[in-house]
Amino acid sequence: xxxxxxxxxxxxxxxxxxxxxxxxxxxxxxxxxxxxxxxxxxxxxxxxxxxxxxxxxxxxxxxxxxxxxxxxxxxxxxxxxxxxxxxxxxxxxxxxxxxxxxxxxxxxxxxxxxxxxxxxxxxxxxxxxxxxxxxxxxxxxxxxxxxxxxxxxxxxxxxxxxxxxxxxxxxxxxxxxxxxxxxxxxxxxxxxxxxxxxxxxxxxxxxxxxxxxxxxxxxxxxxxxxxxxxxxxxxxxxxxxxxxxxxxxxxxxxxxxxxxxxxxxxxxxxxxxxxxxxxxxxxxxxxxxxxxxxxxxxxxxxxxxxxxxxxxxxxxxxxxxxxxxxxxxxxxxxxxxxxxxxxxxx
Amino acid sequence: xxxxxxxxxxxxxxxxxxxxxxxxxxxxxxxxxxxxxxxxxxxxxxxxxxxxxxxxxxxxxxxxxxxxxxxxxxxxxxxxxxxxxxxxxxxxxxxxxxxxxxxxxxxxxxxxxxxxxxxxxxxxxxxxxxxxxxxxxxxxxxxxxxxxxxxxxxxxxxxxxxxxxxxxxxxxxxxxxxxxxxxxxxxxxxxxxxxxxxxxxxxxxxxxxxxxxxxxxxxxxxxxxxxxxxxxxxxxxxxxxxxxxxxxxxxxxxxxxxxxxxxxxxxxxxxxxxxxxxxxxxxxxxxxxxxxxxxxxxxxxxxxxxxxxxxxxxxxxxxxxxxxxxxxxxxxxxxxxxxxxxxxxx
Numbered sequence: 001x002x003x004x005x006x007x008x009x010x011x012x013x014x015x016x017x018x019x020x021x022x023x024x025x026x027x028x029x030x031x032x033x034x035x036x037x038x039x040x041x042x043x044x045x046x047x048x049x050x051x052x053x054x055x056x057x058x059x060x061x062x063x064x065x066x067x068x069x070x071x072x073x074x075x076x077x078x079x080x081x082x083x084x085x086x087x088x089x090x091x092x093x094x095x096x097x098x099x100x101x102x103x104x105x106x107x108x109x110x111x112x113x114x115x116x117x118x119x120x121x122x123x124x125x126x127x128x129x130x131x132x133x134x135x136x137x138x139x140x141x142x143x144x145x146x147x148x149x150x151x152x153x154x155x156x157x158x159x160x161x162x163x164x165x166x167x168x169x170x171x172x173x174x175x176x177x178x179x180x181x182x183x184x185x186x187x188x189x190x191x192x193x194x195x196x197x198x199x200x201x202x203x204x205x206x207x208x209x210x211x212x213x214x215x216x217x218x219x220x221x222x223x224x225x226x227x228x229x230x231x232x233x234x235x236x237x238x239x240x241x242x243x244x245x246x247x248x249x250x251x252x253x254x255x256x257x258x259x260x261x262x263x264x265x266x267x268x269x270x271x272x273x274x275x276x277x278x279x280x281x282x283x284x285x286x287x288x289x290x291x292x293x294x295x296x297x298x299x300x301x302x303x304x305x306x307x308x309x310x311x312x313x314x315x316x317x318x319x320x321x322x323x324x325x326x327x328x329x330x331x332x333x334x335x336x337x338x339x340x341x342x343x344x345x346x
Numbered sequence: 347x348x349x350x351x352x353x354x355x356x357x358x359x360x361x362x363x364x365x366x367x368x369x370x371x372x373x374x375x376x377x378x379x380x381x382x383x384x385x386x387x388x389x390x391x392x393x394x395x396x397x398x399x400x401x402x403x404x405x406x407x408x409x410x411x412x413x414x415x416x417x418x419x420x421x422x423x424x425x426x427x428x429x430x431x432x433x434x435x436x437x438x439x440x441x442x443x444x445x446x447x448x449x450x451x452x453x454x455x456x457x458x459x460x461x462x463x464x465x466x467x468x469x470x471x472x473x474x475x476x477x478x479x480x481x482x483x484x485x486x487x488x489x490x491x492x493x494x495x496x497x498x499x500x501x502x503x504x505x506x507x508x509x510x511x512x513x514x515x516x517x518x519x520x521x522x523x524x525x526x527x528x529x530x531x532x533x534x535x536x537x538x539x540x541x542x543x544x545x546x547x548x549x550x551x552x553x554x555x556x557x558x559x560x561x562x563x564x565x566x567x568x569x570x571x572x573x574x575x576x577x578x579x580x581x582x583x584x585x586x587x588x589x590x591x592x593x594x595x596x597x598x599x600x601x602x603x604x605x606x607x608x609x610x611x612x613x614x615x616x617x618x619x620x621x622x623x624x625x626x627x628x629x630x631x632x633x634x635x636x637x638x639x640x641x642x643x644x645x646x647x648x649x650x651x652x653x654x655x656x657x658x659x660x661x662x663x664x665x666x667x668x669x670x671x672x673x674x675x676x677x678x679x680x681x682x683x684x685x686x687x688x689x690x691x692x
Binding site for chain 2: 051224228243244245246260263264265266267268269270271272273274275276277280
């Protein structure tokens with residue numbers, strides 16, 4: 001049986017390019033004892049993947065030239081010699097950008113079975129890492145109190161759209177910052193945010209002052225750069241900044257064009273800015289997923305996905321995230337689930 | 347009796363200039379019931395005073411044109427119609443840049459009597475706000491653990507020199523960053539820091555990597571700008587940045603020339619950066635002063651002052667702090683204490 005996979009061909013400088021990745025085909029080896037074979041159904045396209053293409057030491061080593069691109073996703077077990085996984089199981093895990101993944105169950109980030117009642121899409125978005133990132137970032141790092149003002153940047157993105165809704169559930173006034181009028185309409189319409197700022201059309205600093213007359217208590221930041229800087233200027237005394245992502249400074253390298261000038265306000269306003277990784281909270285995932293599932297079931301937490309079709313679309317999907325082309329979670333659909341009656345296995 | 351005072355004449359752009367302040371003379375009014383008269387002996391010259399000259403809302407309203415310049419200091423009560431203060435008492439408080447201050451005891455930051463055994467100089471430096479700022483900033487915001495690596499910028503300054511020594515007392519490896527070879531020699535010689543970097547002569551980022559082979563756990567930052575940015579790059583996972591001051595970005599306005607580019611490391615390294623004001627810890631001042639006094643008495647905490655003579659030197663002192671001309675605390679001696687046998691009262 002053939003596996004198709006995307007390998008890093010050259011390190012990008014700036015946006016992902018045509019020749020950043022190259023498609024390869026190889027024969028899948030027979031499963032050894034303890035292994036199981038997963039067919040990739042969805043790949044989760046996350047901004048953090050871009051950082052792994054840069055040869056800068058970080059919390060994970062960079063992807064090497066010639067290495068299969070890493071990536072989290074959801075799939076189906078199609079063969080198994082592992083006692084814990086059976087053919088037909090739906091799982092999430094570090095599948096990589098390939099049509100099939102030979103898994104051992106000993107991965108750093110272990111494969112997990114998808115909870116019954118959760119769809120594969122939900123398992124890699126609102127009820128997966130994305131939802132958990134929003135949950136712990138907002139509640140544990142941001143610690144919003146009822147009636148406080150919460151601002152979310154990248155508010156129409158995967159994590160931001162969940163964070164904004166959780167802030168509403170927490171009883172806050174919530175202002176989202178996003179990059180188009182359509183996104184803003186979705187935030188204030190369907191998601192129930194109190195206001196939204198289209199940063200491509202409006203002056204963020206001025207609009208924040210208008211829309212947050214009592215200042216900003218929590219800033220859930222997916223963006224960095226000038227939007228972060230403008231929001232720092234509006235932070236209240238003891239304001240909290242959740243450093244979740246830096247999609248504006250883009251490519252995991254920082255940028256001289258996007259400075260933070262308002263650092264001088266940290267001391268007088270006692271601002272706290274704190275980064276986190278969702279994996280820090282692993283012990284508490286079950287309780288958080290219970291809460292998230294309850295909100296989804298109750299209609300209080302909505303989600304939306306932008307889905308590109310075919311493994312070969314993964315590089316484009318990663319590039320387009322940095323261009324703001326997604327609304328909600330960016331996914332690549334690599335194959336159809338067998339349970340849906342179709343199979344694209346080769 | 348005449349009072350001499352310095353009023354803000356025009357807002358400075360950049361360094362304090364000759365015409366930023368103007369000296370005035372006026373007759374002191376007779377004391378009303380409940381008031382007391384303090385003769386200024388020392389003025390504490392702090393970088394934060396510069397920020398109050400800028401017409402930007404902050405934790406204190408800016409000094410207005412024509413207003414007597416604010417400033418903390420130490421003095422002697424020379425007359426009193428207040429039951430809590432008697433002639434001859436040594437006090438600290440918001441004296442302002444003037445030779446005499448009419449006080450009511452109801453000031454936002456109340457006048458306090460100097461503890462017996464503490465000199466007036468100590469009362470405005472190592473056993474005053476400066477020492478307390480270093481104490482709470484390092485221990486409560488930075489939370490160093492034994493054997494961790496602590497970096498201090500502005501390490502030969504008033505607060506930095508105390509913070510570095512407290513970090514040594516806490517059992518840490520301590521690297522100071524300062525602006526001259528003499529300052530560095532003082533840090534590693536007399537103050538016992540493990541290493542020092544002369545940022546005017548050495549490349550801070552490279553030297554930090556050499557001197558902190560296990561990374562940086564706590565950064566006590568008095569400086570901001572490129573030194574902050576270089577240190578962020580060396581922070582360990584769960585590193586803490588104490589945002590104490592921003593003397594490099596200088597003038598309370600931020601600066602496009604001094605960006606923070608390394609914000610993108612906050613999330614993967616779970617960095618926490620937090621500002622504070624020493625007044626937040628007012629309830630715990632007595633216990634902290636006990637600790638500081640004990641270290642001073644035991645010879646574990648040393649201090650040094652740069653003293654300019656005469657009220658008219660206060661503007662120069664404030665300018666020179668931003669030029670790094672002080673070692674340790676910058677003070678202006680306005681008059682001699684009566685207890686020392688001289689009086690410069692008019």
